[in-house]
Amino acid sequence: MKILVKEAILRCGHDGKVENIPSQEWVRIKESAILVATDPQGRDISMCPNIGINIKPCNKTLPVTKGYSTFIKIGGKAVCLDTVEGFTDGTPPGAVKYNVRRPRQTFVEAGS
Numbered sequence: 001m002k003i004l005v006k007e008a009i010l011r012c013g014h015d016g017k018v019e020n021i022p023s024q025e026w027v028r029i030k031e032s033a034i035l036v037a038t039d040p041q042g043r044d045i046s047m048c049p050n051i052g053i054n055i056k057p058c059n060k061t062l063p064v065t066k067g068y069s070t071f072i073k074i075g076g077k078a079v080c081l082d083t084v085e086g087f088t089d090g091t092p093p094g095a096v097k098y099n100v101r102r103p104r105q106t107f108v109e110a111g112s
Contacts, residue, residue, distance in 0.1 A: 002103035004080040005032035009101040012058040012088045016048030036077035058090030
């Protein structure tokens with residue numbers, strides 16, 4: 001499994017783009033900050049095409065349901081792996097997930 005960095009590509013189930021904002025900047029892979037626990041949640045989602053009458057597009061990510069390392073931590077927070085997954089606030093509620101499309105680095109791997 002690869003460790004996620006700021007440039008990682010995360011998308012909602014409809015292909016909307018998740019904005020990555022790292023909470024730490026001191027540990028990096030090739031000049032890019034590593035994402036740690038809770039970084040993927042509460043993030044804006046742009047360009048979700050799931051729009052219509054009584055249909056809410058994905059606007060925010062909800063808490064991560066899987067994908068944190070249980071072994072590697074930075075500042076006491078688990079690093080995010082390329083298996084990160086969680087739900088969005090889009091419709092239908094509790095059915096649309098977001099996940100990693102590309103970790104955007106190929107140098108560092110980690111066990112869960």
